Amino acid sequence: MFGFFLRWLFAFALLAVTFNPTRWNYTRWAMENYQSQLSVTVLAGLILFIGYIIYLRATLRSIGGLGMFLVAAVVGALIWVLIDWGILALGNRDQKVWLGLLALSVVLGIGLSWSFARRAMSGQFDVDETDE
Template identity: 70%
Template sequence: MGFLTRWAFAFVLLALTFNPTPYNYIQWVRDYGGTNLSVAVLLGLVLAIGYIIYLRATLRSIGAGGMVLVLAVVGALIWVLHDLGVLRLNNSSLNVWLGVLALSVVLGIGLSWSHVRRALSGQSDVDDVDD
């Protein structure tokens, strides 16, 4: 599973949770969660499992400082694109999608970082050893 696959799953996880369209978990819970409480709880738990997997792997591989650094690089890239006139930031829906994209890049890099480090250095990360 390559970086693009890991990033795509992170993007889908974040977009399913929240996006500027009416088709997301948060909006669905606001509108229908009271009448479908069991489904809302089940879907919330499934999303929580996805976040736990991604956040735990990201925190273990690049840490909180690495997450901030990757987010800063993505933010600087957006800033450069805006300064060059490639990107306009006056559309609030686009801004939300950019936020989802930026966070998914952080999670995708976090989940992939051990593979990148092994490819660059030839050294494996071993956090847990099974006997």
């Protein structure tokens, strides 16, 4: 369980560092500083891009596009229920952005953790296919 939490936390951090409603994010920083710090902007962008490749590739391999859609649908339905019950109110844009980041990070966190969960439930390992 702690492993899932760490994988989700890193997914959330990756998304939040890239964009969030505060002024402390890569997107805003890059737009303001790319002319004076182009090399650092490119380096930071490439590091973020590598993080996305790792998460998206692992997620697509473990749960696939349909699995990503289903996890996103369940998270969306859960948010809908929380809004319906009055537990969650979407009053401003910033709150909606944070909620979207949370939802996307859950999809990526589950995708990266699915092989571990499947092995724990079934005892079977996931292995990559090779063309040898």
